[in-house]
Every structure is written in structure tokens, then in C-alpha cells.
Amino acid sequence: MKIEEHQNNNPSKPAQRKASDFKIRSNRLSEFAVQRDYDRCIKCEVCIKQCSFDVHYRDEEDDLIKHRPENCVGCHRCAVMCPTAAISITPNPAQYRAHGSWSGEHVKDINRQAETGGVVLTGSGNDKAAPVYWDRMLINASQVTNPSIDPLREPMELRTYIGAKPASVKVKDGKLASEMPPQIKIQMPILFSAISYGAISYNVQKAIAEAAEELGTLYNTGEGGLHPDFYKYKDNTIVQVASGRFGVHPDYLNAARMVEIKIGQGAKPGIGGHLAGEKVSESVSITRMIPMGTDAISPAPQHDIYSIEDLRMLIFALKEATNYRVPVSVKIAAVHNAAAIASGIVRAGADVVAIDGFRGGTGAAPKAIRDNVGLPIEFALAAVDQRLRDEGIRNQVTLISGGGIRCAADIVKAIALGADAVYIGTAALIAVGCTLCQKCYSGKCNWGIATQNPYLAKRVNSEIAKNRLVNLVQGWSHEIKEMLGGMGINSIESLKGSRSQLRGVGLTSEELDILGIRPAGM
Amino acid sequence: MWRIRAIPEVCIGCGLCRVWCKVEHSDSKNIHKAFKPNAPETISCVELEESGCESFAMQCRQCDEPLCAYGCITGAMTKDPDTGLVTVDKKKCVGCWTCILMCPNGVIKRDERNGRSAIKCDLCKDRGFPSCVEHCPNDALVIEESPMNPLAAHSAPLSGSSRGDENILFSEEVDDDE
Amino acid sequence: MNKFDYLIIGNSTAAVGAIEAIRAAGDNGSIGVVAHETEHTYSRPLITYFMAGKVAEENVYYRPGNFYERMGVECMFGRQMKSVDVEGRSVLLEDGERIGYGLLMIAAGGSPIAPPIPGMDRPGVFFMNTMDDARKAKGWLQHNKRAVVIGGGLTGLKTAEALANLGQEVIVVELAPRVLAAAMDEACSELVRQVLVSKGIEILTEVQVTRIDGCDDSNDVCFATLSTGEVISCDTVFMAIGVRPRIELVKDSGIEIGRGILVDRHMRTNIPNVYASGDIAEAFDPLFGGQRVLPILPNAYIGGRVAGMNMTGKEASYNVGMSVNSVNFFGFPFMSAGFATQEEGDGFKVFKKLDGTNYRKIVTRESKLVGMLISGDVERAGLMTGMMRAGVSVEGMEQDLLDGKLGLICLPKDVLEERIHSSGRNWQ
Missing domain, CATH: 3.50.50.60 (FAD/NAD(P)-binding domain)
Known part of the structure; x- marks a missing residue:
């Protein structure tokens, strides 16, 4: 297997290992159990070749395929690829003694840290059982008094415009006479959120860009710069300007339909990013404009922004750089005082505010941050929308909400809560194959998504991936139309901020107040 | 005519093409039975080529100028003038392996399970669609449909060919084999 | 005088190659075949199998029984050609008949060498x-x-x-x-x-x-x-x-002969409308870099096909006619190609590996593969003849070739692309 070879391409990290690396000091139980039905196993070795974590191996002496469950990350690649469905990956039945306070996860993390002395790293989104408020909100439907609409028979509008809207417009001879701020027309209120090339492979970003092009929506480069090959998708590209400023130059800014300043990310509010040198391949290094094999470190803050005034300077610097041709977005993580911050951002001149909830995904984050910092997007969104309305500035900005949008109903609820559109990231990656094993940071993604290893990255055929993404978004669009029709609404615009279409179940009165919705039954 | 083409850029080297080829060319055509410990040896007509991160699957390209058929000492290997498929007549083949020596892609195998005969990709003609292509998880094998090159028709129709006395007519310019 | 657009002397592999090429090219011209044997076309290498009872008589035949009818060929079997008149474009048979032709292909093969041993004529x-x-x-x-x-x-x-x-x-x-x-x-x-x-x-x-x-x-x-x-x-x-080309058939006809009938890369003799191929021809061997008689079946068919194509006006060249042999004794296979017997020296490099009964030898010249010899494990041997025809450099790959580890993937990118994408028409 050639994986090792390609992971040691970092000149700053010699391949030589210390003797202590060979000592096994782990007290941890395996997280997963690998079960192989030997009656079904045909010893074809597909599982061996497909696992980058070295779980499966052939025992020559016994002429059997065997496994090392301690290496298993639970990505299920082997189980899916096995032609005879001989493998099942299950949680290890051997668990630590049950304890109401000290969960197995705590014990495992403590052991891991006692071994390494480091921060526990993870990938993907928050997997804690914090309440998902989407599931506690229910959507209304028309009965008798206002007829529902059949979207298959009647026109139904999902078209959305991204950009600031003026407080009033002048109309002359039936035509718009006022000059409008830059607007982007997208075919549905769904955008692909920021995932950088570097965090994900070339093929995945290409698939996402092509899907955005085919769907008539936008995708976001993340902070990884824009690969030269992807300039052809510029009409569907949002470029990000993040704290590391990777890949930012005039052509990059001007290639985009929108520029986004990334202040924070829902999965890891308040901290920066770190792309390990192993993932900085030649192509990534060119795209990011950094030396090959060096760690790409995004600082926690934008070092030129310490106030709303500083932010305003950057927003207008970018507007100047792009000749006021494109909207400028500011993305923040959903944090406790998101509403006041959003208000400041709007006043600083942003055309778009993107709010990322604490269930948003990530390529790598300290587990402590991912699971404990931030807010559920539902509250942040409702609070921001309300605050901007109260201040009379809601029209000056497009609100995009992201971080944990899992299905069409989540989108309908987000829009009813006040969003103009949503960002989807994790859902898109799942459509491409991600099984949420949370090992994005390892660079060994068996599904070929979060890796720069050419052997693994080939596993995503961008053509197949693009089709799956297009199918997903089209499927969701159909569902959104069905739900709109059910409410008797024929345009997504009419749902925006229409919280009366939602009712809460099992929520406290404070929660209902913040969400601005009534309890079910009222 | 059909040809199977590999797309190395997306071949993940999993080897499922080989597995399913073996199944299709087994007696039972059942994956469990074909790989049972005591089952007769199974033969894959697909070669999985791997080097470092690169890989692709190679099977017979059903050449327009099939050197295997030209070298065949018995007349068992022929290119069907109607389908373009290069096939081996197991009853005629004596297993001299000249075809193996002639095939520049190395995709003809020895089948010594039941007498000696060459075995090669037959595009799963009994099945209707090549199993390797159908089972490739990443579309790294595709069917390439191309018009039959009339000059390529190796005019050795065995019984069963519908082509009668009238010769293959063509108007298009065809490259020579230089 | 009976006259054919295409007259072919011989009814073995080269003749079949030419007939099939003429018809595949869509040419409906008349074809006549003169052969001294009375048999329908059969596979010469199979006669020992037939004698041993390993191959039934009907399977010795190289093409189906209705082959000649299907191809619209008039057969004149059991008749020997005596001489050819290249000026008058006709062939004289031993029985006195004269047959005219538009184009002539001589594929009369070889005759066995009979040493002057006393008692040669005895029954048995x-x-x-x-x-x-x-x-x-x-x-x-x-x-x-x-x-x-x-x-x-x-x-x-x-x-x-x-x-x-x-x-x-x-x-x-x-x-x-x-x-x-x-x-x-x-x-x-x-x-x-x-x-x-x-x-x-x-x-x-x-x-x-x-x-x-x-x-x-x-x-x-x-x-x-x-x-x-x-x-x-x-x-x-x-x-x-051994067998020697039956060149006596064209003696004094004006057709140039060496050890066999000399032909160019189009399998044409010095006489523009006379072609030759098969065991009788002395044709180009790209590895050898010159002309020689190579009496092997694959070359006979390919030569016949090239001749047939050129006779119908479709230009084709004979570029792949090198020596190849695949044979087995009691099921144990041996294969050779090109300079298989060459030893080190004269600009040749030789690499050998013997492992029990599995023998592998490769011969290179200017880092290109020009010869090989394999016994036992002959899997994918064609890769090597393919490399020989393509003339790719195998420098540094010699050991892998000996170990049988090499695949198509080791070929230079452009050759590999061609292999993956081409329709298999150009084997040079």
C-alpha cells in the first residue's frame, strides 16, 4: 500500500521514528468491533485495499482475512465495498463500566490525553446530543380556508436574490429606476458552504463547483484559495478572505460573484485553523500561495480587525478591490451575542451576514471547542433576524444560515425563522460519501473526501459526485415546494420570516420567545 | 460495437472488477459458490494494473486488428464481423497460447479447468452487459460504443453469423494499419 | 483462358489472410485459388495433434467448411502451378491450363527438406x-x-x-x-x-x-x-x-528471389502486380532490421492480410512480422520472440532467471527489448512482444521483466494512453 509514502512528503518531518513510538501505552478500548462472516468472506481483499487505517489484513499462514479492530474508525468503507456484505462494523460491545457521570467517551479522552499530553482533535460537526431545535418546530399547512397549491401543476418560485435591498425603490414607466446594490440571482435558497481545497480533495471541490453551476447556485472556496482550474466556475463562486489570507489576490477577488470575510466558524468559534503540512501538496501550495509541505495556520482573529470600524475598512477595501460589483459577506460563528454583532456587521456595510451554528462541520477542531462552544443556529438566527428587524435594518442584508442543515424541512424552518438562504456543507459531503467518521484531520479519509493523498482522493469521481449533489439539491427543492404548497404559498419570498408558520413542541416559554414562535396548539 | 475502456484517473484499485469477472466466468455464476474453498479455480479476464497510486483495469479491447486472432493456429480465435467481439471457440482451441504471446495488452488467460483453452473477455455476452463495468463502484470502467470498422471485420464467420455472401460495404475512409 | 481479378497460389494461412482482407475491404473482384493439395484450408501446426487423435479431423480445418463459397472463391485444388508469365499476366499449371490474373499472390509455402539418406523411399x-x-x-x-x-x-x-x-x-x-x-x-x-x-x-x-x-x-x-x-x-x-520455400515455382520468371521470394513492406515483389506472403516469402523483420524467411503462422496470416489490403488499394504495411513462437510439450509451455537465442555481446544485453522449470530470459539492445524466452509461467507474455513492437525503452525494468512483475502501467504515458484508448489498429 502506497499510502505511507505519500504521507511522508513533508520535508520538515523526518520519517525516522523514535524508539518510544514503538511502545504501546494505550489503555483504550477499541471503539468499534469488526465482525466478519467467514461463511460469506471470499478473501477478495477489497476490504484490505480500501482501508487506509490498516484494519484488514491477510493472514498468509491461516489463509484468512483478519482484522485489527483497534484501528477501525467506523467509516464503513469496507462494509459498503465488500461484494458479499460479509463485514459489519458495530460499536464495540466491550464498553467501560457504565457510569452516570463518567461516560465511556470521557474515560477514553482522558486516556488519550494521558498518553499524548495534547489536545483531542476531531473532525466533522458536534456529535453531542444537544437539542436540535429544528426537530422541535413544526410546519403549518392549509386546510379549507386558504387552499394549498400543487407545485407540480402550478408555478412555484424558489428563486432567491443575494445582496442588500434598498429601503425603498423608485419605479418609472413600469421599470425599476433606482440603482440597486449588487444582487446575485440563485435558483434555490441553498448554497454550498465554505470548504477549502486542502481540507477536501480537488475532485470534491470540483464536483461541488460543477453542481453549483448546474443548479444555478453558489459554492464557497473556503479559505483555501481558488485552484487555477476552477476559475471557469467563477459565476458560481464565493471566495473567502479569512485570517490566514491564503490565496487572496486581485484575480481571486475579481473571479468571484461574492466575497466573504470569514470571522468565525460554527464548529470552532474563537479559534483559527490548522491545515497539516501533510495535506499541503504541490497543487494546494500553489492555490494557497504557501510553501509545499508547510502547515497552513489560520490565526484565531483577523489581525487587522479589532472593532466594527476595522471590519468596515476591510469590507470597503474589498468593495473597492472589486469595484462595488459584488456583494461582500461576513461570516460569523453563532455565539452568545450574535445579534448585536450582526447588527454591527450590517452597519459596517456588509451585504450579507452568514451565521454558522455550533453543529457546523469542520476538517479539524479541538474536540473541547467543537462540542462546547457556540450556539444552536436556530436561536442565533431567530435572535439576529429579530434584532435587525427591530433596528429597521433587516432589508440591508441577506441572512444566510448554516451549520447543521440536514434536510428540506430544516431549510423551510430556517427561512420561516428569518433566513434568506442556507449554507449546506456536511449534507453535501454526505451526498458525496462521507459517513461522519470524524477523521477528516487525519488526511486518511477512506472516502476520498478529506484527503490530499492521490491514492485516496481518486475514490471520488467528480462526475458521480456532482450528479449526487445535483440530485440532492433538486430533491430538497422539490420537497421545499411541496411544503410551500401545503402552506398555500407559491414563493419562497413569502415564507421569509413568517414565523407564524411554525409551532414549537416541548419547548420552554423562553425558548419559544427567543425563537419567536408559538407553542403547538396555540 | 462495444469496447470496455478504463479511466485510470478514477480507478481506485479495489479489484471488484476482477471479483465479478470471476463470478461471471464461473460455472454457478454465484459469488458465494464461485469462491467456495473447494470450487474449481476461477479465472478473471480483467487485469488490474497497479503502480503506486496509479491503477486501471484492462481487459480485451476487441481490437480492430486483433493480433491474437491473426496468430491463432487453429482458427478458434475470430473477430465477429457483426458484433466486433473477438471470441475464442473452446472446442477448436488446443491451448498453444500463441494468442497470449501475440496480445500486446496481456489480457488473454489460460483456462485449464476443462481441457486447455484460451479465455478472454467476452463482454459477458450471455449476461447482456459486462459485469465488471456494472460493478465498478467509481465508473472507472465504461462502455465505449463505436461503429464497426469494416476493415476490422475478421471475415471468418463461424456458424451462427448472419452475414451472407454480400460483403461488408463501407464508404468512409478507413486508416490503413500502418 | 480463365481469368481472375485475384489469383492466389496456395490455400493455407497466408491465402486465407489475403482472401479475408480482400473481402473485408469490400472488394467483390473474382478470386481464384490454386493449390497442389486437395484439402480445404487447414491448420498445419495441428496435423501432429490430428495424428495423435487429440484433435478431431473437422477441427483441423482452419476455416468453416463453407468458407470458400462464402468468400466467393473459385477453388482449383489438387493442381500444381508450373510457371508464371509476368508479362502476359498468367500462370501455367502442370496440367497445361493457363490462368490469367489481374493481381497474383504467391503463397505456396514451403516443402520439406529431404536429405539424401539411402532408404528414404521405404514404406514407413x-x-x-x-x-x-x-x-x-x-x-x-x-x-x-x-x-x-x-x-x-x-x-x-x-x-x-x-x-x-x-x-x-x-x-x-x-x-x-x-x-x-x-x-x-x-x-x-x-x-x-x-x-x-x-x-x-x-x-x-x-x-x-x-x-x-x-x-x-x-x-x-x-x-x-x-x-x-x-x-x-x-x-x-x-x-x-525443416522446410524450404518453394521458390522453384517462380524460377526464371523475373520475380526476384533470395532464400524466398523477396517482398517489400507491402508484400509486393519486384513485379508490381505480383505479391507473395507466408512461408515462401522473404519479408521484413523489424527487429532483425532486414529481410528474412520466417515460416511461422502469425506472420503468414498478417503478411497475407497486408498483401490482400494492398492488392485492393488500401495501403497497409507489414511492420510487426517478427519471430514469435509459442509451443508446449505435454502441456508445459515455452515461448520465444525476437532474438531469443542471443547471448551477451554485439551490443546485446541478456538477463536470465531460472527457477525450477520456470525460465525467463530477456534480450535488450540499446535499452530496448528485442528478444525473450520463457518457459512455465507464460502469463501475460504478450506484454513483452507488445513492448518489442512498440520499441519502448525497458532500461531499469529488466529485473521486473524477469520477475514477471511488469504490467502495461509501466509503459511510457503516451504508449499507455494509446493502449487504453485506441481501437487496436496500429501495432507498430
Whole structure:
């Protein structure tokens, strides 16, 4: 297997290992159990070749395929690829003694840290059982008094415009006479959120860009710069300007339909990013404009922004750089005082505010941050929308909400809560194959998504991936139309901020107040 | 005519093409039975080529100028003038392996399970669609449909060919084999 | 005078190649085939299999029974060509008939070499060149049991194998120090010898048969006297010393001859409307870098096809006609190609690996593969002939070639692309 070879391409990290690396000091139980039905196993070795974590191996002496469950990350690649469905990956039945306070996860993390002395790293989104408020909100439907609409028979509008809207417009001879701020027309209120090339492979970003092009929506480069090959998708590209400023130059800014300043990310509010040198391949290094094999470190803050005034300077610097041709977005993580911050951002001149909830995904984050910092997007969104309305500035900005949008109903609820559109990231990656094993940071993604290893990255055929993404978004669009029709609404615009279409179940009165919705039954 | 083409850029080297080829060319055509410990040896007509991160699957390209058929000492290997498929007549083949020596892609195998005969990709003609292509998880094998090159028709129709006395007519310019 | 657009002398592989090419090119011109044999086209290498009863008679035929009708060919079998008049564009047959042609292809093959051994004409002495020879021998062997095969070349050894399969006692007599001396090197010859000896075949080398005698009461073969003076009793003798092109057919016709009929890369002779191919032709060998007689079946077919194409006006070149041989003895395979017997020196580099009965040898010249010899594990041997035809550099890959590890993926990118994408038309 050639994986090792390609992971040691970092000149700053010699391949030589210390003797202590060979000592096994782990007290941890395996997280997963690998079960192989030997009656079904045909010893074809597909599982061996497909696992980058070295779980499966052939025992020559016994002429059997065997496994090392301690290496298993639970990505299920082997189980899916096995032609005879001989493998099942299950949680290890051997668990630590049950304890109401000290969960197995705590014990495992403590052991891991006692071994390494480091921060526990993870990938993907928050997997804690914090309440998902989407599931506690229910959507209304028309009965008798206002007829529902059949979207298959009647026109139904999902078209959305991204950009600031003026407080009033002048109309002359039936035509718009006022000059409008830059607007982007997208075919549905769904955008692909920021995932950088570097965090994900070339093929995945290409698939996402092509899907955005085919769907008539936008995708976001993340902070990884824009690969030269992807300039052809510029009409569907949002470029990000993040704290590391990777890949930012005039052509990059001007290639985009929108520029986004990334202040924070829902999965890891308040901290920066770190792309390990192993993932900085030649192509990534060119795209990011950094030396090959060096760690790409995004600082926690934008070092030129310490106030709303500083932010305003950057927003207008970018507007100047792009000749006021494109909207400028500011993305923040959903944090406790998101509403006041959003208000400041709007006043600083942003055309778009993107709010990322604490269930948003990530390529790598300290587990402590991912699971404990931030807010559920539902509250942040409702609070921001309300605050901007109260201040009379809601029209000056497009609100995009992201971080944990899992299905069409989540989108309908987000829009009813006040969003103009949503960002989807994790859902898109799942459509491409991600099984949420949370090992994005390892660079060994068996599904070929979060890796720069050419052997693994080939596993995503961008053509197949693009089709799956297009199918997903089209499927969701159909569902959104069905739900709109059910409410008797024929345009997504009419749902925006229409919280009366939602009712809460099992929520406290404070929660209902913040969400601005009534309890079910009222 | 059909040809199977590999797309190395997306071949993940999993080897499922080989597995399913073996199944299709087994007696039972059942994956469990074909790989049972005591089952007769199974033969894959697909070669999985791997080097470092690169890989692709190679099977017979059903050449327009099939050197295997030209070298065949018995007349068992022929290119069907109607389908373009290069096939081996197991009853005629004596297993001299000249075809193996002639095939520049190395995709003809020895089948010594039941007498000696060459075995090669037959595009799963009994099945209707090549199993390797159908089972490739990443579309790294595709069917390439191309018009039959009339000059390529190796005019050795065995019984069963519908082509009668009238010769293959063509108007298009065809490259020579230089 | 009967006249054909295409007149073909011979009805073996090269003739079939030409006929199929002419018809594939969509040419409906009349085709006549003159052959001295009376058989429908058959596979010459299969006659020993037929004699041994391993291949049924109907499977010896190279093409289906209705082949000539289907191809619209008029057959004149059992008739010998006597001479050709290139000026008058006609061929004279032994029986006196004159046949005109538009284009002529001579594919009359070779005739077996008959050494001047006293007793050659005795009943029980056979050649092994035609179906007729095999049929006659097959009948004879039914009531005989001890055979001497003169010649340890390919035909001789395949004859010996057939005889052993029939339960005969077999003695092979070879003039050279080892069997298959022309096709293989010493190590590989030795492997062949071991296979044959293990099946009870006796092999005598550096010795000749000097006379063949009958018994007192019969004219039939009874003894063979060797050059050593030894006399061995036997009841059958096979002559398998070799074949020479039947160039006597075109003597004094104006058609240029060397060891065979000289042809250019289009398989055309010095006379513009006369072509030749198969065992009678002396054609271009790209590895050898010159012309030579290479009497092997693949080249006969390809040569015939190239001739057929050119005769119909579709330009085609004969560029892939190198020496290739795949043979097995009692199921144990041997393959050779190009300069298989070459040893180190003269600009050649030779790499060998012997592992039990698995032998591999490769020969390179200017870092290109120009020869190979394999026994036993012959899987994917065609990759190497493919590399030889493509002329790719194999520098640094020699050990992998010996280990049988090399695949198409090791080919240079452009060649590999061609292999993956092309429709398989250009094999140079």
C-alpha cells in the first residue's frame, strides 16, 4: 500500500521514528468491533485495499482475512465495498463500566490525553446530543380556508436574490429606476458552504463547483484559495478572505460573484485553523500561495480587525478591490451575542451576514471547542433576524444560515425563522460519501473526501459526485415546494420570516420567545 | 460495437472488477459458490494494473486488428464481423497460447479447468452487459460504443453469423494499419 | 483462358489472410485459388495433434467448411502451378491450363527438406508437413510401435510428442548438440529435453541417420543406422529436418528471389502486380532490421492480410512480422520472440532467471527489448512482444521483466494512453 509514502512528503518531518513510538501505552478500548462472516468472506481483499487505517489484513499462514479492530474508525468503507456484505462494523460491545457521570467517551479522552499530553482533535460537526431545535418546530399547512397549491401543476418560485435591498425603490414607466446594490440571482435558497481545497480533495471541490453551476447556485472556496482550474466556475463562486489570507489576490477577488470575510466558524468559534503540512501538496501550495509541505495556520482573529470600524475598512477595501460589483459577506460563528454583532456587521456595510451554528462541520477542531462552544443556529438566527428587524435594518442584508442543515424541512424552518438562504456543507459531503467518521484531520479519509493523498482522493469521481449533489439539491427543492404548497404559498419570498408558520413542541416559554414562535396548539 | 475502456484517473484499485469477472466466468455464476474453498479455480479476464497510486483495469479491447486472432493456429480465435467481439471457440482451441504471446495488452488467460483453452473477455455476452463495468463502484470502467470498422471485420464467420455472401460495404475512409 | 481479378497460389494461412482482407475491404473482384493439395484450408501446426487423435479431423480445418463459397472463391485444388508469365499476366499449371490474373499472390509455402539418406523411399518413412502426411502416418502407426524422428526442431519434437501420446516408443535424432537449437538457448533447450525425456522420449544429439534399411522379408522400415555406427531397430521414420520455400515455382520468371521470394513492406515483389506472403516469402523483420524467411503462422496470416489490403488499394504495411513462437510439450509451455537465442555481446544485453522449470530470459539492445524466452509461467507474455513492437525503452525494468512483475502501467504515458484508448489498429 502506497499510502505511507505519500504521507511522508513533508520535508520538515523526518520519517525516522523514535524508539518510544514503538511502545504501546494505550489503555483504550477499541471503539468499534469488526465482525466478519467467514461463511460469506471470499478473501477478495477489497476490504484490505480500501482501508487506509490498516484494519484488514491477510493472514498468509491461516489463509484468512483478519482484522485489527483497534484501528477501525467506523467509516464503513469496507462494509459498503465488500461484494458479499460479509463485514459489519458495530460499536464495540466491550464498553467501560457504565457510569452516570463518567461516560465511556470521557474515560477514553482522558486516556488519550494521558498518553499524548495534547489536545483531542476531531473532525466533522458536534456529535453531542444537544437539542436540535429544528426537530422541535413544526410546519403549518392549509386546510379549507386558504387552499394549498400543487407545485407540480402550478408555478412555484424558489428563486432567491443575494445582496442588500434598498429601503425603498423608485419605479418609472413600469421599470425599476433606482440603482440597486449588487444582487446575485440563485435558483434555490441553498448554497454550498465554505470548504477549502486542502481540507477536501480537488475532485470534491470540483464536483461541488460543477453542481453549483448546474443548479444555478453558489459554492464557497473556503479559505483555501481558488485552484487555477476552477476559475471557469467563477459565476458560481464565493471566495473567502479569512485570517490566514491564503490565496487572496486581485484575480481571486475579481473571479468571484461574492466575497466573504470569514470571522468565525460554527464548529470552532474563537479559534483559527490548522491545515497539516501533510495535506499541503504541490497543487494546494500553489492555490494557497504557501510553501509545499508547510502547515497552513489560520490565526484565531483577523489581525487587522479589532472593532466594527476595522471590519468596515476591510469590507470597503474589498468593495473597492472589486469595484462595488459584488456583494461582500461576513461570516460569523453563532455565539452568545450574535445579534448585536450582526447588527454591527450590517452597519459596517456588509451585504450579507452568514451565521454558522455550533453543529457546523469542520476538517479539524479541538474536540473541547467543537462540542462546547457556540450556539444552536436556530436561536442565533431567530435572535439576529429579530434584532435587525427591530433596528429597521433587516432589508440591508441577506441572512444566510448554516451549520447543521440536514434536510428540506430544516431549510423551510430556517427561512420561516428569518433566513434568506442556507449554507449546506456536511449534507453535501454526505451526498458525496462521507459517513461522519470524524477523521477528516487525519488526511486518511477512506472516502476520498478529506484527503490530499492521490491514492485516496481518486475514490471520488467528480462526475458521480456532482450528479449526487445535483440530485440532492433538486430533491430538497422539490420537497421545499411541496411544503410551500401545503402552506398555500407559491414563493419562497413569502415564507421569509413568517414565523407564524411554525409551532414549537416541548419547548420552554423562553425558548419559544427567543425563537419567536408559538407553542403547538396555540 | 462495444469496447470496455478504463479511466485510470478514477480507478481506485479495489479489484471488484476482477471479483465479478470471476463470478461471471464461473460455472454457478454465484459469488458465494464461485469462491467456495473447494470450487474449481476461477479465472478473471480483467487485469488490474497497479503502480503506486496509479491503477486501471484492462481487459480485451476487441481490437480492430486483433493480433491474437491473426496468430491463432487453429482458427478458434475470430473477430465477429457483426458484433466486433473477438471470441475464442473452446472446442477448436488446443491451448498453444500463441494468442497470449501475440496480445500486446496481456489480457488473454489460460483456462485449464476443462481441457486447455484460451479465455478472454467476452463482454459477458450471455449476461447482456459486462459485469465488471456494472460493478465498478467509481465508473472507472465504461462502455465505449463505436461503429464497426469494416476493415476490422475478421471475415471468418463461424456458424451462427448472419452475414451472407454480400460483403461488408463501407464508404468512409478507413486508416490503413500502418 | 480463365481469368481472375485475384489469383492466389496456395490455400493455407497466408491465402486465407489475403482472401479475408480482400473481402473485408469490400472488394467483390473474382478470386481464384490454386493449390497442389486437395484439402480445404487447414491448420498445419495441428496435423501432429490430428495424428495423435487429440484433435478431431473437422477441427483441423482452419476455416468453416463453407468458407470458400462464402468468400466467393473459385477453388482449383489438387493442381500444381508450373510457371508464371509476368508479362502476359498468367500462370501455367502442370496440367497445361493457363490462368490469367489481374493481381497474383504467391503463397505456396514451403516443402520439406529431404536429405539424401539411402532408404528414404521405404514404406514407413514419412514427412510431417501436410494433412495427407499425417493421415498416412496415422494409418501406418496403428500396427507399428517404434519410431525414429529425424530432426529435433519444432516439427520433429511436436511429432515426437504426438507419437508418445499414441504410446509409441520414440527416438529423436538431432544433428545439433541440443534440441530446438535454432529457437532456444541452452538452458531452455535443456528444459524441453527434460520434459520430453520424462515422457519416455529418447533423444540422441550430435548424430545423424545415415541409412534406413528394411528387413529380410519386407521392404518396410526395420532399422536405422546412425552416424555413430549404431543400428537401432524401428518401424517408422519421420523426416522433420525443416522446410524450404518453394521458390522453384517462380524460377526464371523475373520475380526476384533470395532464400524466398523477396517482398517489400507491402508484400509486393519486384513485379508490381505480383505479391507473395507466408512461408515462401522473404519479408521484413523489424527487429532483425532486414529481410528474412520466417515460416511461422502469425506472420503468414498478417503478411497475407497486408498483401490482400494492398492488392485492393488500401495501403497497409507489414511492420510487426517478427519471430514469435509459442509451443508446449505435454502441456508445459515455452515461448520465444525476437532474438531469443542471443547471448551477451554485439551490443546485446541478456538477463536470465531460472527457477525450477520456470525460465525467463530477456534480450535488450540499446535499452530496448528485442528478444525473450520463457518457459512455465507464460502469463501475460504478450506484454513483452507488445513492448518489442512498440520499441519502448525497458532500461531499469529488466529485473521486473524477469520477475514477471511488469504490467502495461509501466509503459511510457503516451504508449499507455494509446493502449487504453485506441481501437487496436496500429501495432507498430
